[in-house]
Amino acid sequence: MKRLVKRLALLLYCVLMYYVIFGMLVFAVHQPMPSDLDYDTNRMRTTDDEATWAYLVESRTHAFDVRLALIESATERIDMTTYLIRTDHSRNILFGALLEAADRGVEVRLVIDGAGMLGLYGQNRAYRDALAAHPNITLALFEPITPFPPYALQNMLHDKLWVIDERYGMVGGRNVGDRYYLESMPAEASTHDRDVLVYGDETIDAVADMIAYIDELFAYEHTELLNASESHDTASLQTMMKDAHDDYVDERGLDATLIMASIHADAIAINRATFLRSPLERMHKSPVIVRTLVELAEHYDDIFVQTPFFVLDRALLEELDSLQGKTITMLTNSPAGNPNYPALSGYMLVRERFAAQGTVYEYQGSESLHAKTVMMGNDITIIGSLNIDPRSAFLSTESVIVIYSESFNAHIHEVIAQEYLAQSLQVDATGDYLDGPIEPLEMSDFRRITLRVLSVFARLFSYML
Numbered sequence: 001m002k003r004l005v006k007r008l009a010l011l012l013y014c015v016l017m018y019y020v021i022f023g024m025l026v027f028a029v030h031q032p033m034p035s036d037l038d039y040d041t042n043r044m045r046t047t048d049d050e051a052t053w054a055y056l057v058e059s060r061t062h063a064f065d066v067r068l069a070l071i072e073s074a075t076e077r078i079d080m081t082t083y084l085i086r087t088d089h090s091r092n093i094l095f096g097a098l099l100e101a102a103d104r105g106v107e108v109r110l111v112i113d114g115a116g117m118l119g120l121y122g123q124n125r126a127y128r129d130a131l132a133a134h135p136n137i138t139l140a141l142f143e144p145i146t147p148f149p150p151y152a153l154q155n156m157l158h159d160k161l162w163v164i165d166e167r168y169g170m171v172g173g174r175n176v177g178d179r180y181y182l183e184s185m186p187a188e189a190s191t192h193d194r195d196v197l198v199y200g201d202e203t204i205d206a207v208a209d210m211i212a213y214i215d216e217l218f219a220y221e222h223t224e225l226l227n228a229s230e231s232h233d234t235a236s237l238q239t240m241m242k243d244a245h246d247d248y249v250d251e252r253g254l255d256a257t258l259i260m261a262s263i264h265a266d267a268i269a270i271n272r273a274t275f276l277r278s279p280l281e282r283m284h285k286s287p288v289i290v291r292t293l294v295e296l297a298e299h300y301d302d303i304f305v306q307t308p309f310f311v312l313d314r315a316l317l318e319e320l321d322s323l324q325g326k327t328i329t330m331l332t333n334s335p336a337g338n339p340n341y342p343a344l345s346g347y348m349l350v351r352e353r354f355a356a357q358g359t360v361y362e363y364q365g366s367e368s369l370h371a372k373t374v375m376m377g378n379d380i381t382i383i384g385s386l387n388i389d390p391r392s393a394f395l396s397t398e399s400v401i402v403i404y405s406e407s408f409n410a411h412i413h414e415v416i417a418q419e420y421l422a423q424s425l426q427v428d429a430t431g432d433y434l435d436g437p438i439e440p441l442e443m444s445d446f447r448r449i450t451l452r453v454l455s456v457f458a459r460l461f462s463y464m465l
Helices: 002-023 060-073 089-103 116-120 122-132 150-154 205-219 234-252 256-266 288-297 314-319 341-357 390-395 406-419 445-460
Strands: 052-057 077-082 107-113 137-142 161-164 168-172 195-200 223-225 268-270 272-277 302-306 327-333 359-363 373-376 380-384 399-404 424-427
Touching: 002 150, 052 060, 052 256, 052 272, 052 406, 060 089, 060 161, 060 168, 060 195, 060 234, 060 256, 077 205, 089 107, 089 122, 089 137, 089 234, 107 205, 122 137, 122 234, 137 205, 161 205, 168 205, 168 380, 168 399, 195 205, 195 380, 195 399, 205 223, 205 272, 205 399, 268 406, 272 288, 288 314, 288 373, 288 399, 302 406, 314 390, 327 341, 341 359, 341 424, 341 445, 373 406, 380 406
Parallel strands: 077 107, 107 137, 302 327, 327 359
Antiparallel strands: 052 195, 052 268, 077 161, 137 223, 161 168, 168 195, 272 399, 302 373, 359 424, 373 380, 380 399
């Protein structure tokens, strides 16, 4: 018996070391893969011949209502990508809306990250089967979870894209879950997020590029099409989710026609929208989006960044080196309110240093920030899924929309100032807060101890955060 226990312990140790070496340590030495993706930053700052509009989607419930209205208004095709689907009420409502669209003959395509789809495994597999069983719905899994090769677990699909009828394209930071869409969640479990919807009279270039990227995701060699299991009663589950959608629409008194009319009335005419995305590669990717934004920043002296997570490693610092000397202002989560402990531990390593070089504001609200936005000067706004950290720069797939427009830039500046900076405090070079009109969040002893432990991990594996 002792011999068996020793052998099992040795086997477990070997498996653990295999995953540590080839799932984590390998990224410390692997260099980014070259990419053919290239974007013209000069063209991003020119006026498009196509009439283009952008519509800011800010609050949780409005973000959900807009999505449901877009789905209901669809007549031909819905394309969607997401990193995470949670096992809660908004999933049922959204799936019900997609099923009803498919019943009308709309072609629906949905690709989900392998790790982010954990909420649709096990007993929740029936929910994905209910979608996959519909003849007008194509469901795919990006990098399904597998023990071989372990490094593939790090290359996540982090995009959150919506394309409706090849006309409307939406990019942002929202996954699928109550914390992103509903007001019923406790404040500490909810997030503030942001999307932007762009469209034209016809299919604008940015939306066409989004469609081409989603096509590439479905054709990618490590994307797996999912079929429904015949062991589940999909018909009854489909009915339940469609009822959940109908009940929500009735309770909210939603009218898709009125919502779409409001979007068209309030959207801002912009000069140009440009879609940027990461290359599809395993291991380290070429940081195409980061390099493009750094090149774009050469034209500007003032840069504003809103990011929920801020982590720097040596490779990312090298990419950002040319930004030295520019006036950079950053808004991020308070250490007392950031829900992502690994990323927070990495932020704490650079917090005081960055506060000494730039201007750092930390949000003190009870809900955390999850929106990702960069503004350059008074006419460039970038919204998407990209965090300012090595994981977004080199490992995950990411996508953003670059909007060239003074009026849209002014609009989002006003929103951020009123909704977020008014509830934030500036950090000084010592890590303390400057005096402000609000009280800082209190950090719990548990959080403080946890960060101290994780700081060891953060120093060793910052390239993974």
